[in-house]
Structure formats: C-alpha cells, structure tokens
Amino acid sequence: MAAHEFNLLLATDSYKITHYKQYPADVSHIYSYFECRCKKGSPFSEVVFFGLQYLLKKYLTGPVVTEEKIQQAKVFYQMHFRQTVFDEDGWRKILEKHDGRLPIRIKAIPEGRIVPRGNVLFTTMLVQMWYPITVATVSREFKKILAKHLKATTGSTQGLESMLHDFGYRGVSSQESAALGGAAHLVNFCSTDTVAGLLMAQRFYSCPMAGFSIPAAEHSTIISWGRSREKEAFEQLLEQFPTGPVAVVSDSYDIFKACKHIWGDKLKDRVMERSQDSCLVIRPDSGDPTETLLQVLPPYLRIIQGDGIDLGSIEQILQKLSDEGWSTENVFFGCGSALLQKLNRDTLNCAFKCSYVETNGKGGSKKGRLSLRRNSDGFLETVERGAGKPEEDLLVTVFENGSLLQDYSLEEIRKNAQLSEEEEAAPAQHNRDQNATAGGLHIINGLH
Numbered sequence: 001m002a003a004h005e006f007n008l009l010l011a012t013d014s015y016k017i018t019h020y021k022q023y024p025a026d027v028s029h030i031y032s033y034f035e036c037r038c039k040k041g042s043p044f045s046e047v048v049f050f051g052l053q054y055l056l057k058k059y060l061t062g063p064v065v066t067e068e069k070i071q072q073a074k075v076f077y078q079m080h081f082r083q084t085v086f087d088e089d090g091w092r093k094i095l096e097k098h099d100g101r102l103p104i105r106i107k108a109i110p111e112g113r114i115v116p117r118g119n120v121l122f123t124t125m126l127v128q129m130w131y132p133i134t135v136a137t138v139s140r141e142f143k144k145i146l147a148k149h150l151k152a153t154t155g156s157t158q159g160l161e162s163m164l165h166d167f168g169y170r171g172v173s174s175q176e177s178a179a180l181g182g183a184a185h186l187v188n189f190c191s192t193d194t195v196a197g198l199l200m201a202q203r204f205y206s207c208p209m210a211g212f213s214i215p216a217a218e219h220s221t222i223i224s225w226g227r228s229r230e231k232e233a234f235e236q237l238l239e240q241f242p243t244g245p246v247a248v249v250s251d252s253y254d255i256f257k258a259c260k261h262i263w264g265d266k267l268k269d270r271v272m273e274r275s276q277d278s279c280l281v282i283r284p285d286s287g288d289p290t291e292t293l294l295q296v297l298p299p300y301l302r303i304i305q306g307d308g309i310d311l312g313s314i315e316q317i318l319q320k321l322s323d324e325g326w327s328t329e330n331v332f333f334g335c336g337s338a339l340l341q342k343l344n345r346d347t348l349n350c351a352f353k354c355s356y357v358e359t360n361g362k363g364g365s366k367k368g369r370l371s372l373r374r375n376s377d378g379f380l381e382t383v384e385r386g387a388g389k390p391e392e393d394l395l396v397t398v399f400e401n402g403s404l405l406q407d408y409s410l411e412e413i414r415k416n417a418q419l420s421e422e423e424e425a426a427p428a429q430h431n432r433d434q435n436a437t438a439g440g441l442h443i444i445n446g447l448h
Contacts, residue, residue, distance in 0.1 A: 008064045008102075009073035009091060017077055020087045024359055031356035032125060033370055035382075036133065037349040038118035043311075046116045047348055048140050048417055049109050050184050051132025052124075053408055054204045056106070056399050063100035063402065065091055101402025107395040109372060111408045112187060112416030114140075117348065119382045120370040120395070130350035131177065134343045135184035139164070140417060141311055142335070143188045146328070147424040149318040153327040157424055164333050166192035166211075167306050168340030181340035186210040186410065187417050191332075194340075207410035214281070215240075216247035223252050231262050238270050238280070247281040247304055255284050263301070271301065281332065306334025310342075371395060 023030075036047045070091050077086040094100065108122030109115055122129070146163045150156070166185045172178045175196055182197015183205065192198065192211035201210035217237055225233035230253060237248050250258040263271060263282065271280050281302045305317065318328055355367040371388030372395050375381050380394070398406040 006059060006064075007069045007072055008059065009069055010076060011059070014077075014080060017081075017087070018085050020090060021085070023357075026359045027357055028360075029356075029358040030354060031123065031369055032352060032354045033120045033123050034127070034129060034350070034352045035120055036115075036117045037351050039349050042117070042349070044117065044137055044141065044348060046114050046137075047121070047133055048136035048184075048187060049113050049115060049121055049133060050111050050136040050187050050413065050417075051129055051180055052106075052108055052122060052126065052398065053111060053404070053406075054132070054180065054183070054200060055126050055128065056404055057204050060102060060399065061402060061404050064102060065095045065100035067092075067095065070095065098401065103401055104399070105397060105401075106399040107393075108398050109394055110396060110406075110412075110416060112413030113394075114417065115372075115380055119380055120372050122395070122398075123370070124399075125352065127345075127350070127352045130345040130348065131343075132180045132184040133350065134345075134347050135181040135340060136187045136417070137348060138311070138339060138343065139185045139188045140419075142314060142333075142339075143419060144423055145311065145315050145318065146333075147419055149322060149328040151424050153322055154329050157419075159329060161189050162191045162212075162332070163328075164189050164191060164335060164339075165213075165304065165306070166194045166197065166339060167334040167336035169194040169196065171337045172340050177340065183210070183410075185339060187413055201410050205408065205410040205413065210410055214245045214247055216281075216283070217249050219249055219252050219285070222249060227253055230258065231266055234258075234262055234267060235270070238267070238274075243278050245277070245279050245281055245302070247283050249283045249285050251284050302330060302332060304332040304334055306336070309333050309335045310338035 070088060073091070074086050074088050078084060094103065097103075104124075106122060106124040108124075115121060121133075142164050143160065147157050147160055150160055150163070164185075166182055166189070168181060168185075169178050172181060178194055178196035179200040180197075182192060182194030183200040184197075185194070186192060186197055186201055186207075190211045191213070193213050198210055201207040215237075217233075222230065222233045225236075234248055234250075237246055250263070252258075259282065263280070274280060279302050281304050283304045283306060285307045314333060317331075321328065321331065356369050368385035371383045371386075371390075371393040372380060373383055373388055373392040374394065396406055398404065
C-alpha cells in the first residue's frame, strides 16, 4: 500500500500537468517505455535491472487518489501557474470509477536480470528508476573486476560477496537515496554499513538481513588517545573485540610507522594470536591506495582500502598486487561516493519515451508496443511495432490497476544477477565499446 501522506498528483514536473490539454481529444491509451540507451564509447555495455518493486509498493499500489489529494493539487497548481490548468475532472474520474487506483499496466524484465543497453526494460513513467539501476550496474562491474583477480590468484571466487563494502551512507543526498542505492549494492554483495539499504531490503524485498558489517575504528576514536598513546588505542580495539574481525584505521599519524613499529612489533604477538575468523583488518585511509597497500600488506593480516576507490583504481590496485605476488584474498575494499553518488541519469543514458498512442481504437507511433526476447543466437533484443510473440516476451506484467502482481525476493534477484563463469574468468568488461556487442541488437519494425 502506497504511503498515505504521499500525493501522486504533485509528484511530477510542473509542465506535465498541462499535457492533457495537448493530446488529441480522442486519445484513449498511451504507451511509454524506459531504456538505457546505447552510446558509443560508454564505459558500460549492460545494466542490472533493480528497484521498480520498491517504487511500486511505496508510491503506486492501492488507492492513491483521494478527494483530499485532488483538492490539494487543485489549489497548489492554481497558485503555481496562476491560471486553471489542473485536470480535476480526469483525476476525479479515476477516484470514482477506479476507487482511486491507477488504471495502468506496467510490464518489466524480472529484477536482477542483466540486459544489454538499448533494450526496453519496462513500460511505465517512473524515471527515478535510473538511480537503483545505475548503482546496481556499477556495483556489478566492481564484482566482475574482483572476481577476475580473485579467481586468477586463488583459483576460486570464495568470499567474493564480502569484498566490496558500502561506505556510501554519509555521502548521499537523502535517506531515500541511501536506501535505494544501498539496496542496489546488496544485489551483488553482502557487505555494507548503509543501514537504510538493509531496512529497504527487509521491507520491500523480503530479506531479513541482506548484509553484514564488523566493528571498525575511525580517526576520532584513535586520535582521542593522543599521538603518544596510539599503541594503547590499537590495543583497546583488540581487547574490546577479541572474537570476530575488527578493522582499525591506522594512518592517523603515520601509516608506515604504525604498521612497522606497533602492529609489526609491539602488538605483533597479540595480532598473531587471533584466528582467521577473528583477523585484524588494517585500514589505510589516505594517500595513493596502490602504493600504500603494497607497502603495508603483511602475510598474516587483512587490509581494507576505503579511500579513493572506483572502477579504475580498484583494477590498478589488484593488478599491482598480482604483479607483486600477492593474492587478492588478502584485501577488502570500501567504496562510498563512487558507488552511490558520483553518477547521474546520463551515466547509463537512461530515457523514458512515449512510443505508442491509440486514437479511436487505432494505434499509431514511432516504435509501437515493444517486447523483449532472446533470439536464436542467445542475445536479448527488443522487438518493435507489436511484432513480438507473446510467448517469447521476457517482460512480465508486474503492476495493473493499482495492484502489484509480482513480488520478487532479494534472493531471487541475486540469483538473476549472478556472474557467469565467463564473467568471473574474463578480463573486466566495464570499458568495452557498446558497438562491439551483439547483445544490443534491435529488430527494427519487427524485421531482422
């Protein structure tokens, strides 16, 4: 059931309120779709579809139009436009004829599915979908890079789901961004400090606990002891958390002295007493991450690098570690703004377009009704102008007349988004030229 206090009639760009006056009077149906357009030279060739179920449950299900909301919108738009432009009669018709439920049908690819760019993803008006799709896609590209190096240095991908920790909560623009972005990362990993994402996965995706964390220090808890007592600060962490991993930021003063003289000398025995399940995770938090990691990584510890991590730097770090003979399993990563904030709607060229209208029961459009199918070569492709076969269509009706018809669990979504064996072994593909991929093929007007 959508939030009672949310007024859908006010959730729009202002000018769209006037569009009902601009369509032909005999228009009876409008069909729109969402895609991540192809773009030559783009760093991403495919996308992870995620987040629609949250938006449907939170904002569109159940009776969302009431007389109170109609009146609120009427007054607001009268003041805003300084003339009468609000379609009061149209919204009241939805209230009276449909009990306030939206008379729309939304079809979508199942959440978690991987789709080449340039294909239809869903049919709806929820442009805000760009954000969870983009975060889930970026997160999965991190996973490809980590999987490649982990498998190359250890022979397996065991532990992969814990190797990228979400540090992004503090850096996003809102609580809802933290929830959407945090949950999108959890499609691919189970390591996070973004509580809002975990709560969203619980409430909207039936996952009691989607991610995990460990006790960790920050600079304030270390420097509060003073420079001369840095050893005591570190020792306090070991004593307070004797079992389970514990992460200690160690660059408050001098990361190399801390590792050589404190961790590697004064507290060495205390550290080596800890089991593999209770390892010390040293966190260098400044400087060039590629240089810092190589100089401080001892064979009996683990490292988490959370500063300056993006798709470029993580590849450089892992390659340099590999070149120096270090296994990828020795290091974990944290990522904040590059994961949840340094992206926008143009990162994947997300677009929402009308492709079909019906007037007097007859259709006419540029692309018509769309379907998504897997062709004989195994690639996903969009079929235009209603030429697709219903039995081949991968788009599923998820919402109709105010009701949610599909309810995916995070477990199902994670299975859909799993890396293939080829992706785990192949070089990272996040910089592949889209024009070189067959998966983005379109069928124009229903013909090859």
